[in-house]
Amino acid sequence: MRRGLLAILPLALGVALYGFAFGILASEAGFSSEGIALMGVAVFAGASQIAAVDQFLNTGTVLGAALAGAALNLRYIGIVASVVPLLRELPWSTRLIALQGATDENFALTLAARKDDPSVGGRFLLGTALGLIIAWLTSTVIGGLAGQAIPDLERFGIGFAFTAAFIAMARALWPGKAAMAPWGTAFAATVGLVWLGVPTAGALVIGALSGVAMDFLVNPDDA
Amino acid sequence: MTPEHWILIAVLSASTIGLRLVGYLAGSAMMARPFWRRVLDVFPGCLVTALVASALANGGPAHVIAALVALAAAIVTRNIIVTMLLGMGAFVLAGMVL
Numbered sequence: 001m002r003r004g005l006l007a008i009l010p011l012a013l014g015v016a017l018y019g020f021a022f023g024i025l026a027s028e029a030g031f032s033s034e035g036i037a038l039m040g041v042a043v044f045a046g047a048s049q050i051a052a053v054d055q056f057l058n059t060g061t062v063l064g065a066a067l068a069g070a071a072l073n074l075r076y077i078g079i080v081a082s083v084v085p086l087l088r089e090l091p092w093s094t095r096l097i098a099l100q101g102a103t104d105e106n107f108a109l110t111l112a113a114r115k116d117d118p119s120v121g122g123r124f125l126l127g128t129a130l131g132l133i134i135a136w137l138t139s140t141v142i143g144g145l146a147g148q149a150i151p152d153l154e155r156f157g158i159g160f161a162f163t164a165a166f167i168a169m170a171r172a173l174w175p176g177k178a179a180m181a182p183w184g185t186a187f188a189a190t191v192g193l194v195w196l197g198v199p200t201a202g203a204l205v206i207g208a209l210s211g212v213a214m215d216f217l218v219n220p221d222d223a
Numbered sequence: 224m225t226p227e228h229w230i231l232i233a234v235l236s237a238s239t240i241g242l243r244l245v246g247y248l249a250g251s252a253m254m255a256r257p258f259w260r261r262v263l264d265v266f267p268g269c270l271v272t273a274l275v276a277s278a279l280a281n282g283g284p285a286h287v288i289a290a291l292v293a294l295a296a297a298i299v300t301r302n303i304i305v306t307m308l309l310g311m312g313a314f315v316l317a318g319m320v321l
Contacts, residue, residue: 017304035224035232042236051274052235058281062231068274070238075267078260080243081250099243157311157318160286163278164293164310166271171297171306173268186269187276194280203280204273211269212262 003120004106004127007113011105012131015046016139018165022050023143025161028153029057036144040137044100047169048072054162055201064201071205079107086110089122098122101129181218186211284321289314 019040026036031053043049052069059065080087080102087095106128114120147153170183190207194200245253253259279286293310300306 014304021304021307030224031228032224035228039232039235042232043239045239047271048235048239051270052231054274054278056227056231060227062227062234065231066234066238068270069235070242071270072267073239073242074263076239076242077246077250078254078263080246081254084247084251087247099247100240102243155315157289157314160289160293160311160314161307163275163282163286163290164307164314165303166274166278167290167293167310168297168303168306170268170271170275171294171301172303173271175264175268179265179268182265182269183272186272190273190276191280194277200277200281204270204277207273207276208266208270211272212265215261215265215269 001123001127001130004110004124004129005131006127007109007124008106008128008131011109012135015105015132016135018046019136019139020143020146021161021165022046022053023140023145024147024150024153025050025057025143025158026053026140027144027147028158029053031144033141033144033148036140037137040140041133043069044133044136045069045073045076045103046136047104050162050165055204059200061199061201064199064204067201068204071208075104076102079104082111083107083125086114086122086125090126094126095122097133098126098129101126101133103129103132106132178215178219182211182215184211185214285314285317288317288321 023036026039031039039049048069051072052065055068056062056065080099083102087098090098106125110120110125110128113124186207189210190203193203193207198206253263275290279290289310292313293306296309297306
């Protein structure tokens with residue numbers, strides 16, 4: 001477990017910076033420190049927390065915000081599926097912690113470490129999960145406190161922080177040229193729907209699904 | 224915090240834990256089916272793109288300029304913090320100039 005904790009440290013530092021920014025933005029959206037801490041543990045999925053709080057801030061609707069955040073988490077089905085054999089090595093109590101702590105950052109790190117060293121298993125994964133949970137919780141709460149202490153964050157461009165974060169996430173998710181048509185379709189469809197007056201939450205989901213449909217059309221052999 | 228804030232935490236938490244459980248219980252079976260594998264692979268990228276698109280469609284020229292700067296920063300540095308800082312800086316500057 002300690003090996004996992006040590007291995008995740010560099011990534012945990014990056015996550016902490018990102019968590020600090022999220023905390024500021026969440027406090028901007030009206031979340032208290034307790035609320036930010038509770039969300040950190042109960043959701044523990046950075047991108048979806050950002051997407052949900054962003055939508056909540058801009059549209060004020062719970063349903064749209066939750067939908068955007070949840071939709072982004074569909075990838076967890078694949079992430080968790082890939083570490084099920086490792087999770088099964090753990091007793092139930094810690095297995096649930098490692099399951100809740102499975103994220104983009106640590107599942108890839110753990111699987112890569114396991115490729116080099118077959119002794120890497122569930123306890124390593126648990127260590128990485130604990131490291132990330134501690135980093136995320138501390139940084140988001142400190143960010144929230146900073147957000148409450150510093151008024152008028154708009155002048156630092158905080159209104160664009162989420163959009164910039166999504167652009168960075170898109171870069172990280174970019175799988176190569178095959179994504180050009182589906183992502184382009186998702187972009188164009190969403191812009192068109194918003195301009196037509198469709199509520200943002202609906203435009204997001206329909207826009208993203210149009211992109212998926214386009215992928216089936218233009219990349220038939222990919223399956 | 225309003226009741227809506229707490230409801231959002233509850234709903235988002237339930238859905239995320241639910242998806243992790245689906246992954247634990249049925250993930251392998253779903254990933255073995257080409258249709259679901261494709262949907263799960265492609266959807267997140269399309270959704271992130273849609274999130275950027277909706278922000279730009281709801282925003283003004285300063286958003287578009289800052290988005291281009293952030294995109295360049297993301298491609299070059301691949302670093303989320305640098306991308307956020309440069310995008311926010313560009314947004315403030317563009318807002319002053321425009």
